[in-house]
Amino acid sequence: MPTLDAFVERISGYLSAPQVNLVRRAFYYAEQAHDGQRRRSGEPYVTHPLAVAHILADMHMDHQSLMAAMLHDVIEDTGIAKEALSAQFGETVAELVDGVSKLTQMQFETKAEAQAENFQKMALAMARDIRVILVKLADRLHNMRTLGVMPPVKRRRIAKETLEIYAPIANRLGMHQMRIEFEDLGFQAMHPMRADRIQRAVRRARGNRKEILSKLEESLRAALERDGLEGEVHGREKHLYSIYKKMRGKRRAFHEIMDVYAFRIVVDKVDTCYRVLGSVHGVFKPIPGRFKDYIAIPKANGYQSLHTTLFGLHGVPVEIQIRTREMEELANQGIAAHWLYKSAEGENLKQGHARARQWVKGLLELQKNADSSLEFIENVKIDLFPDEVYIFTPKGRIMELPKGSTAVDFAFAVHTDVGNSCIACRIDKRLAPLSEPLQSGQTVEIITAPGARPNPAWLNFVITGKARTHIRHALKQQRRSESISLGERLLNKALSAFNLKLEQIADDVLHTVLSEYRLAGRDDLLEEIGLGNRMAYVVARRLLAQDHEPAHNPDSPLAIRGTEGLIISYAKCCTPIPGDPIIGHLSAGKGMVIHLDSCRNITDIRHNPEKCFPLTWAKDVSGEFNVELRVELEHQRGLIAVLATGITATDANIEKIGMDERDGRVSVVHLIISVRDRLHLSRVIKKLRALKGVMHIQRIRN
Template sequence: MLTIDSLADRLSEYLTPVQVNGIRRAYYYADQAHDGQRRRSGEKYITHPLAVASILADMHMDHQSLMAAMLHDVIEDTGIPKEALVEQFSEAVADLVDGVSKLTQISFDSKEQAQAENFQKMAMAMARDIRVIIVKLADRLHNMRTLEVMSPPKRRRIAKETLEIYAPIANRLGMRDVQVSLEDLSFKAMHPMRSSLIGKAVQKVSGHRREVVAKFQSAIEACIVRENLQGTVTGREKHFYSIYKKMKDKKKSFNEIMDIYAFRIVVDSVDMCYRVLGAMHNLFKPVPGRFKDYIAIPKANGYQSLHTSLFGMNGIPIEVQIRTKEMDEMASYGIAAHWLYKSGSDEVNQSRVKRWVKNLLELQQRAGSSLEFVENVKTDLFPDEVYVFTPKGRIMELVKGSTAVDFAYAVHTDVGNTCIACRIDRHLAPLSQILESGSTVEIVCSPNARPNPAWLNFIVTGRARTNIRHALKQQKQKESIKLGESLLSKELSANGFGLDQIEPERIDAVLKEYKLACLEDLFEEIGLGNRVSYFVAQHLVKGFDKTTANKKPLEITGTEGLVISYAKCCYPIPRDPIIGHLSIGKGIVVHIENCKSIADKTDTDKYIPLQWAINISGEFEVQLHVELEQQRGLIALLADAVNVADANIEKISVDERDGKTCVVTMVVTVHNRVHLSQVIKKLRLINGIIKIARSRH
């Protein structure tokens, strides 16, 4: 049975007598504070803080964390204030206890929005002191071990929350032992029948497996001795949740998964790791493409080891991990091992975690909503890493499936916001190209470049997504202000007024009426289509003549960006007669004047006259319907004709009519109507063309 004395004996192996006495004092203080309180199981409440402290002692955590573990429920459950803990112990211990108490109040069974906001609080707590989450993980682990006293629905809820939130955090912090325990206990609580069946199946094959493991272990140990090397060899057991997940995700049978035998070799130096690896590859033939060097390139959570797959005796596949004792401790306890090892290698691990927590804070600050924050963090909590290099040789860890844009934002936000092209292994490549481990990526930037909304369709990292949305939001705001000012000035000038002629008192009165802080906010509201410019002009100017308003068309230059969009029903292009529809939150949507989607064009609440600027440039989409005879290589012929006319096909679809003819609908980018006529001219040269029509709705 665990007691404070037995725990103190274990702690004395790595802590000073003064530190151990401080932990004893915290225990007795908590025992007194929780006097009369009992757990659901009927045990005295103090057994829980003692068990949490014991879990942290296995990780060799520092004395402040162990004191906080003893006291972690005191503030919440006994009414003792934080100030009392500061006085009795220290501010550091009291802050830890307060942090863990706040995490305990977080409930993830609430609605999505509340859950997201709670997760934000957790990120903030981790940023202040990472030990808060380590104590919380130990607390959750003991609660999972004693979950059977809860009702089945509550067991399932807590287990689901543990599997979705706490186990991934343990993994991200490199705390493998805690992660595995949380996953297995959650699996047992959520799916007791499946867990039991896998347990029985493992037991059934364990006898045979034990013999095979013993043979392999003997062969590996003999090889190490023969080569005058040193290392401890152990067989690794697969945990139940891992077996279940592989069966489910990889569609493999239980026997296929259990046919692979895994071993770990722990040595005393990095040099010895590589020497043992060479011995293993001499002993058994390696499986091509299955060697991974996580020592040279550690995982994002700081994990280091050599992994290799081999064809063992009788062709039986085996997996071997080779690592040092420090790496083994790091693999088990992750960030918690920082308090056990103070070596330079661990400082690297510390910096990785600090970088991840810093990224969490950046995501939290830039996210448009708490739900967006959680969506992005969940991507980062389940990393399947890709390792790429900067031109100067710095290693960057990215989520699998990352593109050059994700890489650019990982380097720096400004690099991402201004990137225009990239080189992968010295060759120009599209920004959307998925990166592979080992590639060297160089980003080409331009100071005047801005993020492209289309990037959101292919980027995968939360950091890139948040920063792009943030930049686009700012860009849209600037453009909305500019457009709103232009629209309001146009309305006022029609009545012979200028903005500078309106009394400041009148402007302040209108802003107060609209509940806006400044004139820029008013421009933004007009630019986004939330307020109609001539109504605002009426409020600003007494005797405003509505009949003279909106006579002069607003000029479209094509550089308005996000606040002017082009209708997908009629696809207007320069030189088309156009009209603008004010769409709430979007700004102006440009239509062709005779577009059937437009209702009453005289309704000045919704529609404003527009005209193209004389010197307008850029690319505009237009939709064509091409009716032609069915033939081989149809799309290639059309694409070639469009390309010859110096245009691009954005979308294309084919609709077969009667087996002989078909209609191809394609969206083409052109500069203006003259350019469009050149494209149509090239298309008409194709044999079998029956009809070409432009879509105008």
């Protein structure tokens, strides 16, 4: 374990004497606060904060971060208030400590909810000061290093959380070394036997690889010397978790992964990187399609390097990374290099810090629109994908997106309003489906329309958390406004039985009912009615306080226009269309589902006024409605084409088509077609009956 003297000696190399004294004072304060507390391993508790501060000192973090590391468990574990820390060490340090502290006072139903809420709190603190996450990562790293003393169940839970959240965050912030240690420690805790077997296999393979490695290294050094280029050549070892991920993800055997040899060449400046690339391509032939220039287009976390794969000796693949010393430091330390170089060593480090801030800003946006902390953390996990594609806007701006992103993800990345009003896209100047996955280098143009709204089907293919959150948010807003509109119609319908309208109800009466129902306002009450959570007739009687008798029968049907949107749906069991006799089933939380009056699925509840509502079609009903047909016809060549031609001739659309052969002579075709109303359907059926070979047509209702 590190001692205080060794730690002070370590930080004295880059901090001033007064700053070192402040850090020392924070240590003594923590030691006193944690007095009598011990870790599970039996050591005094203060050894943990000291070890966390040591990890940050290795990154040359500033004195306030080191003080926060010393004090990071004080609020959570010792009952000392944030205000006391603020008085002793200043507002900044107190805010950092509070950002890392868990929400211990609140009660959560599940462990997952508690973790999600704590992460959400930390994300908000990160937005104020990015150092919060660095202190948290160092805290988690020391906990992972000392995980062996924990019971197996807790060990696996902490390891899973580390692999799912903290390792990807370290990667997102460009902290390569920390990510690798997180992944290997997490892998060993989650799957000890698998880690042990791969570790032994790596040791065995290392002996067999020595000769080839040294020959390859000699060839690369010789190439650099021949061309008068200076650079350090290092062999790169694959770490355990990356081997395991490749074996699982790409379904490859261990020897296939270990047959690839990897080197890193570190040079003095960017110009030399490209010269070295030419030099190594002169020694071994490059494998086509395996060159990536992350110097010209850095990764989302600021990582920069040239990557190429060559055919080495005896056709062995050789992976080469070429980068400058600053890029090497930034790749290993990531955002922490900002403090190491005090942001003075060129634009790259400032860029890395700006990208991290941009990412945190994105987290805040996700948090604002998410319904719950669990939805927020699910979206954060989605956004921590390591692989990116690089897409161009029509004006030549580069956008970074996770691998597998679609035009809808791109639209939301450009701007929320562009995503919300998106209706189509052009990829490399050709019209393409919105669901098509994008490839690096493509130019994407989004076509928008005023008044357009996000489509619920987009949730099936979008990749980014931003797109998913905004689509859900827009659909919730749309659903709310539609629920309020339907609720108002239903309540006015119920009040019309008493010759009244909602506008005629006194404000004090409305407020009394709202407080009874524990609702904030009129719109909330109407939304509850529209969603089917409260019955319009019951609310109407409550508003009139039982002292009005109905002037006429309240069961006169409500007219359906077909434009109500998400809050009204049409039952798939009986597929009603305009002209059919219909009835509405109010389903709690879902709104109104429209069935045929004769539908078997609502036989038991159709006379229950709390569940069902009489409906009729409005004169100006609009939209397209699905209906299912069963067509029996003689088996003949091209019968699907014959049917399709007949249906399109009547201006109807085929949504789905399926066929099964009843015997060698007769085929049965199931069609789902969209029509405007019963009159339109009768024209379709009449047209189909006139086709040669059609024997029988039936509309399927249940």
